[in-house]
Amino acid sequence: MSLLIRTEQALSTHFEHAAGVGAPSRLVAAMRHAVFSGGARIRPQLCMAVAAACGDNAPTLTDAAAVSLELMHCASLVHDDMPAFDNADFRRGRPSVHKAFSEPLALLAGDGLIVMAYRVMLLAGAQHAERLVALMDNLTQGVGLPDGIVAGQAWECETSADLGQYQRAKTGALFVSATRAGALSCGHAPEPWTPLGAYLGEAYQVADDIRDVIADAASLGKPVGQDVLHARPSSAQTLGLEGAIAHFDHLIDQASASIPACSYRDMLCQLVQHEAERLVPKALCEGYFNAHPMGATVHVSAPH
Amino acid sequence: MSLLIRTEQALSTHFEHAAGVGAPSRLVAAMRHAVFSGGARIRPQLCMAVAAACGDNAPTLTDAAAVSLELMHCASLVHDDMPAFDNADFRRGRPSVHKAFSEPLALLAGDGLIVMAYRVMLLAGAQHAERLVALMDNLTQGVGLPDGIVAGQAWECETSADLGQYQRAKTGALFVSATRAGALSCGHAPEPWTPLGAYLGEAYQVADDIRDVIADAASLGKPVGQDVLHARPSSAQTLGLEGAIAHFDHLIDQASASIPACSYRDMLCQLVQHEAERLVPKALCEGYFNAHPMGATVHVSAPH
Numbered sequence: 309m310s311l312l313i314r315t316e317q318a319l320s321t322h323f324e325h326a327a328g329v330g331a332p333s334r335l336v337a338a339m340r341h342a343v344f345s346g347g348a349r350i351r352p353q354l355c356m357a358v359a360a361a362c363g364d365n366a367p368t369l370t371d372a373a374a375v376s377l378e379l380m381h382c383a384s385l386v387h388d389d390m391p392a393f394d395n396a397d398f399r400r401g402r403p404s405v406h407k408a409f410s411e412p413l414a415l416l417a418g419d420g421l422i423v424m425a426y427r428v429m430l431l432a433g434a435q436h437a438e439r440l441v442a443l444m445d446n447l448t449q450g451v452g453l454p455d456g457i458v459a460g461q462a463w464e465c466e467t468s469a470d471l472g473q474y475q476r477a478k479t480g481a482l483f484v485s486a487t488r489a490g491a492l493s494c495g496h497a498p499e500p501w502t503p504l505g506a507y508l509g510e511a512y513q514v515a516d517d518i519r520d521v522i523a524d525a526a527s528l529g530k531p532v533g534q535d536v537l538h539a540r541p542s543s544a545q546t547l548g549l550e551g552a553i554a555h556f557d558h559l560i561d562q563a564s565a566s567i568p569a570c571s572y573r574d575m576l577c578q579l580v581q582h583e584a585e586r587l588v589p590k591a592l593c594e595g596y597f598n599a600h601p602m603g604a605t606v607h608v609s610a611p612h
Numbered sequence: 613m614s615l616l617i618r619t620e621q622a623l624s625t626h627f628e629h630a631a632g633v634g635a636p637s638r639l640v641a642a643m644r645h646a647v648f649s650g651g652a653r654i655r656p657q658l659c660m661a662v663a664a665a666c667g668d669n670a671p672t673l674t675d676a677a678a679v680s681l682e683l684m685h686c687a688s689l690v691h692d693d694m695p696a697f698d699n700a701d702f703r704r705g706r707p708s709v710h711k712a713f714s715e716p717l718a719l720l721a722g723d724g725l726i727v728m729a730y731r732v733m734l735l736a737g738a739q740h741a742e743r744l745v746a747l748m749d750n751l752t753q754g755v756g757l758p759d760g761i762v763a764g765q766a767w768e769c770e771t772s773a774d775l776g777q778y779q780r781a782k783t784g785a786l787f788v789s790a791t792r793a794g795a796l797s798c799g800h801a802p803e804p805w806t807p808l809g810a811y812l813g814e815a816y817q818v819a820d821d822i823r824d825v826i827a828d829a830a831s832l833g834k835p836v837g838q839d840v841l842h843a844r845p846s847s848a849q850t851l852g853l854e855g856a857i858a859h860f861d862h863l864i865d866q867a868s869a870s871i872p873a874c875s876y877r878d879m880l881c882q883l884v885q886h887e888a889e890r891l892v893p894k895a896l897c898e899g900y901f902n903a904h905p906m907g908a909t910v911h912v913s914a915p916h
């Protein structure tokens with residue numbers, strides 16, 4: 309079974325179990341809309357891949373940990389899309405939650421997903437109290453203060469922010485939680501897997517900055533040019549487009565090199581390479597540079 | 613030391629510890645604004661009072677559990693005040709978080725407080741893994757799906773809602789979590805304490821409905837007449853004002869009667885009576901009926 313199929317099955321099972329019986333139906337529908345939307349599921353797949361490398365000796369707990377990461381990610385997307393932030397009408401090619409259901413329900417759906425992430429783990433972890441506590445701590449660090457994705461998003465509200473700190477918190481933190489969760493769910497030490505999550509997370513954020521410049525809204529499934537529009541810190545603005553792409557390639561190399569020696573090393577390297585091509589397709593970069601020969605040598609100052 | 617002073621000290625200590633070092637300063641300031649605002653702190657005091665009745669044998673864990681309840685409560689207030697819901701400019705006589713800091717920071721402050729509630733417990737619970745898991749499960753049930761306060765708030769977004777189910781979820785659920793948490797933090801069974809939380813929580817919601825009609829904005833510290841304005845289910849609308857007050861008194865009696873026999877029973881009864889008078893002051897009711905003699909006999913259809 310592929311990691312993507314395992315992820316989708318785990319999401320479906322754990323979501324229904326954690327939603328329980330009798331909750332307001334529109335809230336549940338809004339939360340479902342946020343979660344079952346064709347996401348790439350890279351965080352739960354990373355968690356599962358690392359767990360495989362660590363023996364996968366508690367697969368239900370691994371599944372729950374993977375699901376909890378994706379629920380937190382989806383919660384952040386729902387709130388980020390709201391008018392108070394990006395005011396994005398579309399996400400993954402479909403109406404965002406507040407457009408499909410209303411702002412109040414988007415607000416509550418995000419809150420509900422954050423809490424559901426904990427509930428999913430609590431429901432699955434009874435037989436592994438120590439691992440459960442370690443996993444919840446790990447998830448909490450990836451999301452909360454001082455360095456999790458909520459803090460990362462909040463750097464956009466400060467008058468100045470360090471680009472690296474912003475990117476590490478906004479995106480990197482949950483990737484670090486993902487690789488560490490794979491180890492923790494098997495009772496392994498998480499430290500050897502921290503660099504993989506950190507490099508991939510930083511690469512993911514740089515890729516997001518790049519695609520915000522070179523992609524079109526139809527292929528991205530959401531509006532482009534948002535970083536300039538919202539005056540957000542961006543690698544493509546700071547390093548120039550070519551510099552950002554070179555930085556991305558370097559981060560992917562570092563991610564691959566950081567993978568500890570194990571029988572699953574080749575599989576994990578393939579996952580990283582596959583993800584790199586999905587994030588920043590070489591053909592897309594070449595097409596952009598062919599169409600914008602000046603854009604390749606100067607810093608980008610406006611979305612195209 | 614009074615329970616209120618113990619609560620304030622615990623909030624201050626655990627908030628700083630959980631916020632950590634290096635988080636975005638405006639986010640932390642917005643979260644502080646939400647938490648340190650002169651709230652009545654009834655949920656953490658209830659938790660501590662029940663813990664006292666159960667021997668208070670792990671006071672740091674009890675404090676953390678009490679703090680986590682208040683952080684969740686504050687998170688819900690921050691999000692409820694936002695323009696998507698009540699659009700309330702004031703809370704406890706001060707600007708609400710989105711007015712004082714901005715909508716994006718209010719959104720993130722609420723999210724950050726939810727996650728911080730878990731972090732506070734995780735930081736305090738290392739020596740009591742079993743109690744910690746039980747407390748986190750208890751908190752999660754009070755907040756999330758299917759019956760917690762997020763679900764309760766979401767009933768306002770449904771086309772129809774059962775008044776009792778709405779009230780039990782919107783307010784009662786976190787009161788139930790509070791009394792149960794007091795027992796769980798001491799390693800005691802939580803069930804004997806469930807009715808106290810349930811009756812008090814329902815009474816609290818009925819009191820909120822009553823005060824939305826009879827109080828003035830200055831004494832309430834927030835706008836009145838919101839239930840009619842937002843077409844929310846309300847005991848004062850359903851039962852009439854006199855009926856709602858009688859229902860409140862009955863719930864308070866049931867709360868007192870439900871307290872298990874223990875050496876702290878008198879203290880707990882006093883806490884309940886003190887809270888009842890704070891919630892619905894007899895003098896305020898008499899003043900209202902003197903000024904609105906017709907309001908005493910007919911169902912209220914508009915705020916005064």
